[in-house]
Amino acid sequence: MSEDITTSSKQDTVTQPAIPRSRTDLLRSGFGRNLGLVVALVLLCIVGVATAGDTFATGANVLTILRLAAVIGVVSVGMTFVITGGGIDLSVGAMVALASVWATTLATQQLAADYHWIFMVSTALAVGAACGLVNGLLVAYGKIVPFVATLAMLASARGLAEIISDRKTQIITVGSFEDFFGGSLIGVPVLVWIFLLVAAAGWVLLNRTTFGRRTFAVGGNAEAARLAGIKVQRHTVALYVLAGLCCGIAAVMLMARTTTGSSTHGQLYELDAIAAVVIGGTLLSGGRGTIVGTVFGVLIFTTLNNVFTLNNLSISAQSVAKGAIIVVAVLLQQRLARRTTGT
Amino acid sequence: MSEDITTSSKQDTVTQPAIPRSRTDLLRSGFGRNLGLVVALVLLCIVGVATAGDTFATGANVLTILRLAAVIGVVSVGMTFVITGGGIDLSVGAMVALASVWATTLATQQLAADYHWIFMVSTALAVGAACGLVNGLLVAYGKIVPFVATLAMLASARGLAEIISDRKTQIITVGSFEDFFGGSLIGVPVLVWIFLLVAAAGWVLLNRTTFGRRTFAVGGNAEAARLAGIKVQRHTVALYVLAGLCCGIAAVMLMARTTTGSSTHGQLYELDAIAAVVIGGTLLSGGRGTIVGTVFGVLIFTTLNNVFTLNNLSISAQSVAKGAIIVVAVLLQQRLARRTTGT
Amino acid sequence: MTDLLTMMGIVKEFPGVRALDGVDLDVRAGEVHCLLGQNGAGKSTLIRVLTGAHQPDAGMIRINDEPVQLNSPTAAIQRGIAAIYQELDLVPDLTVAENIFLGHEPSRYGFSRTHEANTKARAILQGLGHAEIPTHRTVGSLPAAGQQVVSMARALSRDARLIVMDEPSAVLDPEEVSNLFRVIRGLTDRGVAVVYISHRLEEIREIGDRVTVLKDGATVATGLDARQTPTKELIQLMTGRSIEYVFPPRTEVSAAAPVVLEVVDLSRPGEFAGIGFEVRAGEILGLAGLVGSGRSEVLETVYGARRAATGFVRVDGAVLRPGRVQAAVKAGVGLAPEERKSQALLLDEAVFKNITVSTLGRFASSGFLNNRAERDAASKLAVALDVRPAGVDQPVRNLSGGNQQKVVLARWLLRDCRVLLLDEPTRGVDVGARSEIYALIRELASNGVAIVLVSSEVPEVLGLSDRVVVLREGRAVHTGPAQEIDEHQVLDLVMEGSAR
Amino acid sequence: ACTSNTPKAEEDSGNKPAEQAAVKNDEPGKKVKIGFSAPAADHGWMGAITKATQAEAKKYSDVELVVAEGTNDVNLQISQVETFINQKVDAIVLLPFDGAALTPVATKAMEAGITVVNVDREFDSPFAARTTILGDNHGMGVSAGTYVCQQLKDKKDAVVAEIAGIDSLPLTQDRSKGFKEALADCGLKVSNRVAAEFTVESGEKAAANLLQAAPKIDAIWNHDDDQGVGVMAAIKNSGRKEFFVVGGAGSANVMRDIKSGSSLLKATVIYPSTQGADGVRLARLLVQKKALGDLVEVEVPRTVQLYAPVVTKDNVDQYLPTAFES
């Protein structure tokens, strides 16, 4: 029997496409696919240097960009998982708001002041994860379309945040919290470290673990995944919890940045995050996702804002230009990606 | 040959599921599929009557609900086509704003005052259609994901509207325009008539024409549509133009309602419209769409708002309740639809 | 006879693969021209070039001696070319009639004439011997065979001079196939040319006039006589080696072997009723029956993908929780489903990821994957099943239909199952790979796996299984050893109901 | 008695409602049903408006307040007013998202015999409201500019930055215009201008970028104190100290900062968040046909424009009690 197998391996046509395959590898490995994004970002930086060189190319400005990217970046990493798994989460901004409010109530702050700021952080994470859990249960077991389920969460979570905070901006008085999260490590702000860590962990999780592999399967073909023995529903719940957790982290970061918790935090994060994820190359229909692309997407948007501000452009002109630049960036990416694949 | 036919009709297993089949027809006919929506709306009305009977159940209040539904309803009809065809349009609100601004510039109003208000209307329609055309071209020929292409349009169109209007609210001074669109016909406001007409036309177009059939085909299986000789790209462009046109109409309606054109008009209409469409039962992934469902979706949301206003709930509590009600409505619809299909 | 179609030196490159490397094909009016070739030889690609779905990189196409540019499906349709594609190209949410007339809907001023479409569609379906398919039902709710019929009806709905059929018989049972042949003969009598692709040589013999053989994207023989050319020669041309198309010898299943899978009184209203059988370790049980007899449903119910209305399933003596795939998987049951695209494959994922998706745990330590081990294991199976191209890193979408099927099978061969449920495991697989698959299945059985096999090809069921269960309209009408029954008896059994 | 931000008003809407006229007016009268609609509470000041309004209504046993969901969609807000009309409320206190856009429906309400009190963003027709209560956006800009001028009077090439609120709102345009005019008076100009969205988060973002754009700044005017919390967080983060900040709107937080004197925040320009509350009071008076205390005039005036004073360390104690907790 085994000889049958060996006889058929003589088929040398089989080894033929060795060289092109490595090209495909390159492409799939992320570099080729992200080439357009890299080029877009570099172009943006060139524009930045050309128009506001003295301020743009400073270390402080780079850190500013990174700090700005950090919060929405963490949210976008979570969003990448949900979208790759075939869902969508419109409630991220509302979850950030709710988590920030809950973690800055007088009671929580008192606890944090008496013992440790970890109480505030874990409150935020728990709130985010709990909201994510509800989202996940509604989608996976309630069989409600993700768009609708998370839209409902968007309304509810923000309403709840308003009720809890009584629409007041809650100012953080726990000095140790601000000291830790407002600080720097080797010259790089803690917030940026958190972003890097989350992105790295996200990358490993998505690309190097069974969890990630199953995420692709669930998003690519849920029925096939189910018949392949994957617990699709449970996995879906996990994805939304993950997104909620990321929102909890983002809430902590936002609390550190603004020294407040507020029901107005995180407005329109859903659009920003989805835009970053999609520009990065993750398929909105699921089954294909890239953390690296998402990070680039976030950086492009933040750098864009930074360059605009440095140039003192009017907001309206910024909007118009933003639209045009998005289109150009995507077209660029497509052309380059196509060239890499040779089609 | 005819005998062959009879022999092969032995496959009575195939004819066996006859009962479910007719049920399926019922489902497709729209009623069964919309049963849950009808029930949700009726429940909502019962709550309305129970809690604010004297005002809720008056003709004036029904007209108020319908007038509110009219503008977003027209936008949602256009959105239904785009989503059924496998796309999405985030720029609807921005297109409404741009169309309203362009149609109320001094020059246009002068023209309208000198000749006929039709100039304002056609300007709005033309602007909407033109934006839709750009969207369509970017999606169909530029191969940019609809989400990104229309997000770019969202930014650009609103920016442009701000530039044109110089961020000022433009007041309509053409009396004939206000007279016509502010008026009533057989006791029903012109705006509501427009909504009804657009919805009816949309229904016919989607369900009774080759254009509609092809929309389902393009959204359900673009490759199959292409192989069947359908010009998929051209069709996609047409769908976005249609959505743009609907936004133009909505802009006219909003202009009539507010007697203004403004770059702030139509905020978050994209979310409202998508929510109505999706709650109505149109598949976000394309290939399945229902105008009747969309109309119900719009009515549910507007009635909800009305009932809330009448009942003087706390605003934050309204948000929380809204989320819960959306979830309940969808669950209800699913259970009922499932019962109708027998699965 | 003059040549209706001539294709010369057609070249088509995909990134990294030269799918067609100078193919020649000529088709005469009124003939059935068969295309033969291994999985991945380029048959479907050639067809897609012919129908304008792909643009060739080089080569020339002539129709009636007139050079043509087929740069879109529309162009091909206008020249009278219609096709039944290998991968079903239907729109699931449209009705049967709407699918049949997609792109040329009966209409007036743009308004569709539903009634006319339904009437016409009914006529076409009747001509195909399927008057029973309701024209107003959505295609997505039809079983695979029904969808195939709709696909055929669509090709016939155009007034075509040339109809291409890419493995139309893969999901059809013998009865259906003869029905199809009747239709084809009617077409050729009217002077319509048919290009027919199939991996079943018996069919070529029956319906074909001339044969063109493709190998590795090039024409290796053309104009062969479909009836006279010896099978050995055809296989030699296709594969470059000679293969005995035989089933592996059965190994005796001892009566002492434990019963692994036990199905008791399983039923689902409208699908099947009172199904019961036992499979011992090392035994292959075949389920024979016509398309629509409910075989797939039985397998899916055993697997827990559908919930049984009555009855239960026992694996190694323990009752499985009904309606739970998890429970079945945990007990060591595996299902290779019949519809590879919708039920099995992650089309955009690499081949190796598709193969290992059910076995991920084996390549992971505390959740982290060992990519190398994973790829190696997958590669080994891909080579064993002769998946080509052999690189396991490309997306499954780029593989030919038969090779995709092998990937599905590989997934379940990799998993050490106690019970393996195989639904049409060789659908669209070429003769060469087929015998290797048979050997692998038998080897698994002799390692003690209990196997349930569903196939529409009766010889395959009879040749490979130890025992067969014959289903008719959702009921078991015969159970017994495979040796004691032959193809005719099986056909008689499954069709008995048709007399009534 | 109701212009809460004049020192005078502070007294009576503050802790000691002792004034005679007010007492008289406060006596319960005919029941008044008031509808209230405002834009979405997507920032602190707007949230404070609604809260203050509700709190004020609670003080009166004869007032029933119906509050509609805050919205930035004029279409929905119009419908809310229509619903109030259907409900036959006695008065409507309306803070329109866009004054011009709500004018037709407000006119309709007036024609239906409902007393409309326009708050903050002005209608474009005198027939649309019985009374209009306005903050002074232009005046805010002028006050802020004047204060900056005073502080920088000897520095001719001083760098002045501006962090505006939602740029698409006319009120933002008015504020900026006033600021520019006042600066021009003393030969200064705005060298860097960014816009935020009135929220803490957007303030922080805008300020972070601004601080990069301008390596050296002498003064910053920030339009809104709630977004100012974010602005101050960004400033703290940057470690920069070479400038001073002037706020806007006048939140309690900011006033406490000013009072402490240790902050870069040296002053804020008040934009009262009690306009809605004043609206409720006036609506009640109008429906009950009472006169405004302290005025000889027996009718409530058509327009009440509130003053936009500058609050500094010197006078902060006077304003702190009415400041909004954002």
Ligand SMILES: Nc1ncnc2c1ncn2[C@@H]1O[C@H](COP(=O)(O)OP(=O)(O)OP(=O)(O)O)[C@@H](O)[C@H]1O
């Ligand atoms: N879109 C594509 N991208 C890359 N490679 C492709 C693509 N389509 C087909 N191929 C490759 O082209 C070759 C020919 O495939 P084709 O589908 O024509 O084979 P086939 O003869 O029809 O095989 P089967 O009998 O299995 O259907 C295969 O190697 C396949 O992997």
Ligand SMILES: Nc1ncnc2c1ncn2[C@@H]1O[C@H](COP(=O)(O)OP(=O)(O)OP(=O)(O)O)[C@@H](O)[C@H]1O
């Ligand atoms: N999705 C569905 N909706 C309605 N009826 C269905 C559906 N799937 C299957 N059926 C019905 O179930 C019965 C058996 O289906 P099916 O054709 O899958 O059986 P099978 O014996 O496995 O045939 P095949 O070999 O083609 O898979 C048929 O009567 C069919 O009409």
Ligand SMILES: [Mg+2]
């Ligand atoms: Mg093929």
Ligand SMILES: [Mg+2]
């Ligand atoms: Mg089957």
